[in-house]
Amino acid sequence: MFVDRVVLEIQAGKGGDGAVSFLREKFRPKGGPDGGDGGDGGSVILRVAPGRMTLADVGGRRHYRAAPGKNGMNRNMAGRGGEDLHLDVPPGTLVYDDATGALVADLTVYGAEFVLCRGGRGGRGNTSFATALNQAPHTATRGGKGEGGKFRFELKLIAEVGIVGLPNAGKSTFLACVTRATPRIASYPFTTLHPHLGVADVHGRELVLADIPGLIEGASEGKGLGDDFLRHIERTRVLLHLVDGSAPDVGGPAPEDAYRTIRGELAAYADGSLARKPELVALNKADALPADEAEARRRALEAAVGAPVRLLSGVSGEGARPLLEALAAQVEAAQAEAAQAESAQAEAASAPAARGAPGPGRNDADESTRTPTPLGAGGAAAR
Numbered sequence: 001m002f003v004d005r006v007v008l009e010i011q012a013g014k015g016g017d018g019a020v021s022f023l024r025e026k027f028r029p030k031g032g033p034d035g036g037d038g039g040d041g042g043s044v045i046l047r048v049a050p051g052r053m054t055l056a057d058v059g060g061r062r063h064y065r066a067a068p069g070k071n072g073m074n075r076n077m078a079g080r081g082g083e084d085l086h087l088d089v090p091p092g093t094l095v096y097d098d099a100t101g102a103l104v105a106d107l108t109v110y111g112a113e114f115v116l117c118r119g120g121r122g123g124r125g126n127t128s129f130a131t132a133l134n135q136a137p138h139t140a141t142r143g144g145k146g147e148g149g150k151f152r153f154e155l156k157l158i159a160e161v162g163i164v165g166l167p168n169a170g171k172s173t174f175l176a177c178v179t180r181a182t183p184r185i186a187s188y189p190f191t192t193l194h195p196h197l198g199v200a201d202v203h204g205r206e207l208v209l210a211d212i213p214g215l216i217e218g219a220s221e222g223k224g225l226g227d228d229f230l231r232h233i234e235r236t237r238v239l240l241h242l243v244d245g246s247a248p249d250v251g252g253p254a255p256e257d258a259y260r261t262i263r264g265e266l267a268a269y270a271d272g273s274l275a276r277k278p279e280l281v282a283l284n285k286a287d288a289l290p291a292d293e294a295e296a297r298r299r300a301l302e303a304a305v306g307a308p309v310r311l312l313s314g315v316s317g318e319g320a321r322p323l324l325e326a327l328a329a330q331v332e333a334a335q336a337e338a339a340q341a342e343s344a345q346a347e348a349a350s351a352p353a354a355r356g357a358p359g360p361g362r363n364d365a366d367e368s369t370r371t372p373t374p375l376g377a378g379g380a381a382a383r
C-alpha cells in the first residue's frame with residue numbers, strides 16, 4: 001500500500017524516580033544514604049531505513065510510546081533506562097508538529113537518525129544529595145516527563161527527474177524501459193494510481209526517476225486523480241514531459257494541446273514552482289507513426305514549446321538513451337546551480353547565524369536543536 005501521509009501520537013518514556021533509602025546493616029547502623037538514581041526514559045528515534053518506500057509500516061499504528069526508565073533502588077542501584085523506540089521511515093519523510101504546523105524534521109539520507117521525542121531524565125536518588133552538612137538527606141527527585149506530541153508525517157519522494165504528461169502518454173512504459181521498475185502499464189487512462197521510483201544507470205551515474213499518475217485538465221480542481229501527488233515531484237531537479245504523438249490518430253488531443261494542458265496544471269499547482277523547473281519535452285510513441293509524420297508532429301510541437309523536442313519510443317527504446325543522458329546533464333547543471341546558490345546564501349548569512357547548527361541528522365545536544373536537520377539538499381538520496 002502506498003501511504004504518504006499519517007498523523008501519529010508519539011510519547012517518549014518518563015524517567016524513573018530517584019530512590020530514598022538508607023543503608024542498614026547489622027554492624028553499621030548509620031550507613032548513610034544509598035538511594036540510587038532513576039533510569040532515563042526511552043526516546044523515540046526516527047531512522048531512515050533501506051527498503052522503506054512509503055509510510056505504510058509506520059502508519060500501521062496511531063500511537064507510539066517508548067519505555068519508561070525504572071526507578072532507582074537501594075544499595076545505590078540506578079534504575080535501568082527505558083529502551084529507545086526506533087521508527088523506520090523512507091527517505092523524503094518530513095515531520096511536522098500537528099498543532100503548530102512547524103517543520104520538525106526533514107529526513108532525506110539513508111542511515112540518518114533524528115531524536116523526535118526525548119525520554120525524561122531519571123530522577124536523582126538521595127545518595128546524590130548527601131553533603132558534608134547533611135549526611136542523611138531524605139530528598140530525591142522524580143523522573144522527568146518524556147517529550148511527546150502529535151506529529152504529521154508526510155512523504156515527498158526524492159527523485160531527480162519527475163515524469164509528467166496526460167494519462168496514457170507512456171510515462172510508466174518509459175520508466176520500465178530505462179529502469180528495473182515494474183509499474184503497471186495499460187491502454188486505459190489512470191493506470192498509475194500512485195508514484196513509482198526507478199533508478200536508471202547513465203554511464204555509472206544513478207538517476208532516480210519518478211513516474212506519477214497522469215494529469216488532466218482541471219486536476220488542480222480535483223478532476224481525475226487530482227494533483228495532490230504532484231508534491232512527490234516538488235523536489236525533483238528536472239521534469240520530463242511526455243506527449244503522446246499518436247493520440248490524434250485515435251481521437252486524442254493534438255500534441256500541442258496536450259502539452260499546454262499539462263503546463264497549465266503545473267502552473268496551477270501550489271506556488272507555481274513546478275512550472276519553473278527545467279523541462280525536457282519528448283514526443284512519445286514515435287514507433288507508432290511513419291517517420292515523416294513523426295518528424296512533422298515533432299516540429300509542430302517544438303514550435304509550440306519554443307524549445308527542442310525529442311522523438312521517443314518507450315516501446316522500441318528509440319531515443320531513450322540520449323534522452324536519459326540529456327536528463328542527467330540537466331540534473332547535474334541544476335544541482336551545480338543549487339549548490340552555488342546555497343553557498344552564496346550561506347556566505348550572506350555568514351558567521352553569527354551559522355553557529356550552533358545541529359549535526360547531520362541528530363539532535364543530541366538539547367532542546368534548541370529541534371529544528372529541521374540540514375540533510376543534503378533533498379537531491380541525491382533514494383538509492
Ligand SMILES: Nc1nc2c(ncn2[C@@H]2O[C@H](COP(=O)(O)OP(=O)(O)OP(=O)(O)O)[C@@H](O)[C@H]2O)c(=O)[nH]1
Nearest residue numbers: 167168169170171172173187190191192214314315
Ligand atoms: N506504440 C507505443 N505505445 C506505447 C508507448 N509507450 C506506451 N505505449 C502504450 O500506451 C499505453 C499507456 O502506457 P502507460 O505507460 O501505461 O501510460 P501512462 O502515461 O503511464 O498512463 P497513466 O498511468 O494512466 O497516466 C499502453 O497501452 C502502452 O503500451 C510507445 O512508445 N509506443
Ligand SMILES: [Mg+2]
Nearest residue numbers: 171172191192
Ligand atoms: Mg502510468
